[in-house]
Amino acid sequence: MKIKYAFLDGTVTEVEVSDEIGAVIIDSRKAEHAQDERHRYHCYSYDAIDYEGEEYGACDEYAVEDDSAEQTARIREAFSHLTATQQRRLRLYANGKTLREIAAIEEASFQSVSESIEAGRKKFLKILRQTP
The missing domain is CATH 1.10.10.10 (Winged helix-like DNA-binding domain superfamily/Winged helix DNA-binding domain)
Known part of the structure; x- marks a missing residue:
């Protein structure tokens, strides 16, 4: 099986690998692509929050709404x-x-x-x- 590698400078290289290694590489690429797609629509992860600091700082830009x-x-x-x-x-x-x-x-x-x-x-x- 041949696996293609495209580099940032535009060059493309093909490498001959066994079918088992090729399957692992293809699965890895699919998983990476799926992760990229998820990040496109969900760019902020709650797992990455420290739950303190600037992310939870005070915001004086908006007044507190009252329902009076x-x-x-x-x-x-x-x-x-x-x-x-x-x-x-x-x-x-x-x-x-x-x-x-x-x-x-x-x-x-x-x-x-x-x-x-x-x-x-x-x-x-x-x-x-x-x-x-």
Whole structure:
């Protein structure tokens, strides 16, 4: 069995090995490829955490959310500044509908629904941040 080795400089070398060794090398390559694929989608391992230090440091960037009546009033106020279409589409999106499903429900194009939701989201966040 011939095994190919490709180097970073672009050269390729073939080495003749026995079938048993070739099978081990191929299995090893498959396992390595599978591991690379898992890391592409799950790039952070809980096994690698120290459970102390910078990974669990304080983050002052975001204020602590409170579920008070004042916070609810701020959210309602910011939401009321959106157009009726943006409100309706954001509600559907928040309830788990996809952009394509919303477009089908409203008989609108995917692009217009996407732009409307994105504009509504930006406007909502801008107003919410301005509200004291």
